[in-house]
Amino acid sequence: MTIGHSERGVARTRTIMQAALALAQEAGYAKLSIEAVAARAGVGKHTIYRRWPSKGLLFLDSLLSLNEPGLDYPDTGDVLADLRRQIHSAVDLLGNPPWGPLYRALVGEAQHDPAVAAALNERFIRPQTDKTIARLKAAQEQGQISRGFDLDLVMAVLSGPMYFSLLITQEPISHDYVDRVLEALFAGMSPRH
Amino acid sequence: MTIGHSERGVARTRTIMQAALALAQEAGYAKLSIEAVAARAGVGKHTIYRRWPSKGLLFLDSLLSLNEPGLDYPDTGDVLADLRRQIHSAVDLLGNPPWGPLYRALVGEAQHDPAVAAALNERFIRPQTDKTIARLKAAQEQGQISRGFDLDLVMAVLSGPMYFSLLITQEPISHDYVDRVLEALFAGMSPRH
DNA sequence: CCCTATCGACACGGCACGTGCCGTATTGAC
DNA sequence: GTCAATACGGCACGTGCCGTGTCGATAGGG
Structure with missing residues (x-):
């Protein structure tokens, strides 16, 4: 551009x-x-x-x-802690001023303008997704994550709930909220396990 | 209005x-x-x-x-099947013409106009959430869903991934995709269980 | 040092906004 | 059935911003 x-x-x-x-x-x-x-x-x-x-x-x-370096992933060896740290960072960035309201507006604009939607995906979402998948793949090979887990879905499953809160219900997203979501995801919904 | x-x-x-x-x-x-x-x-x-x-x-x-009756929940006694059926319906409605593109535009507008955001929540999201929680609460009491599962998060966790695909990556959402997401959610990410 | 691309400033036609005003049509109270 | 009140369609207005065009000034590379 x-x-x-x-x-x-x-x-x-x-x-x-x-x-x-x-x-x-x-x-x-x-x-x-x-x-x-x-x-x-x-x-x-x-x-x-x-x-x-x-x-x-x-x-x-x-x-x-405003955020050239992007959201980088820590790799401490403990994938769960890393994931948690990374999502906390993402939520801090995307959910609070100055980024928060501006980012919401950008996603809103993307719903009206295909060019913005495409650029948002390529320049922000995709790189983020790639980093996440890479980190989880490593964890999967170390057995920290179920081998059956479909990594192509990982961004939708991990980020979706936060985006839902950010864009739809528009409730503030606390670290505690993130932790509860992660717990729900990792524990699964099914009884006894 | x-x-x-x-x-x-x-x-x-x-x-x-x-x-x-x-x-x-x-x-x-x-x-x-x-x-x-x-x-x-x-x-x-x-x-x-x-x-x-x-x-x-x-x-x-x-x-x-266009959709006065809203998205109603089936209750066949099998909560998993009901959930799956309901999300399939929701995805069919929200992800395809005529609703799909219009609904995306509406959510986009909600990012710019607080009045739209509030009305969208009260008139569409909230009722949907209430129905979902009611259905899952019944299932929880019958032991079909883990007692520890936090029902207040349920819309974000169940709908979030679909909204992410709809609004951010803008990929089409097939029934198969929904099933894979549900499987990931119910199986959890952690290994061995 | 000059040549050329880029610049700031200004003006333009076009569109949609939200608000008046007018004369007419419909409604509800009596 | 009459009549006042209200809602209506049509029209025009001033405003704001769009995207483009045209200037003369400027500044950096050859």
Whole structure:
């Protein structure tokens, strides 16, 4: 998405993304407009349109630029503890300001704009999924996780409940809540085991 | 939301909602405008604004009117089979046209508009949750489900994975996929049991 | 040092918003 | 059956933002 080759160019790009983030935090993504971003950044509208084709993709770039390193996985050897630590981190990031409300808005935008949905998947969800699967695969080979467990489902099963709470019921997600969900998942629902 | 007391009033209300649904299916929710709905319904804009305060809430009413009875639970005595049947129904409804794309748009709108989020919860999610908890509570008392299982989490744990697939990865959700998720949930992830 | 791509500023037509106003049609109270 | 109140369709308005076009200024690479 970023075009700027020259030093001035990348500086402008960064300025625009920062302006977009600032405005989104202050007034909410719903009220974000390209014109307002341009004014805030002290930039012509063309300079924005030259870099991003839509408000949604500008916003996605802006938001991801806030957490470049991504959510990395610890590997202490204890997969359960690692998983718990990682989900706690994810929930802390995605569930609280400044990311929380902005991330919710981004997912909302993805429901209206296929380009945003695709980019969100490729740039954020997929890498996250890959890391998770890699970590669990290692654990599976060490026998810490049932061999029969379908790792392709793991993101949906592990992250789904958190996304449900974030996007649908919109209840705050505490570490305790995460722990209870994990316990439910690992214990299973069936009686006697 | 509906004000119309007189016969003419309720007829207008229905006409407007049908126009909104038709337009949303044809052009997508993103391109839906109050003006277009008014024109399609052969109605003045005031007549819409008198009934609904926002596009989102009009759309929510319209969509819910498509499935008034809601998703009811079977009770055959076998909770696992019932659960499976119910989730299959839910996935068939929420994951396919005409509901599927419209429901995704509604959830997207809920991320931008707190009023829509609240109404979606109260009018659709909450009733669904209550039915699910009631059914599982009965099963729990019959020992078909572990006594320790936290029923307050049940919607997040059971529905979360489907919502993740619907809203985030946007992959189609087959019955087979549902079954694999349920199997993963009931079997748990931990080895040996 | 000049050439060219990029820039900020401004203006434009277009669309949809939400709100008035008007004259008409329907409704409910009496 | 009459009549006042209400709801209605149609129209127009001012506003905000869209995405594009056109300037002259600017700045960085060859």
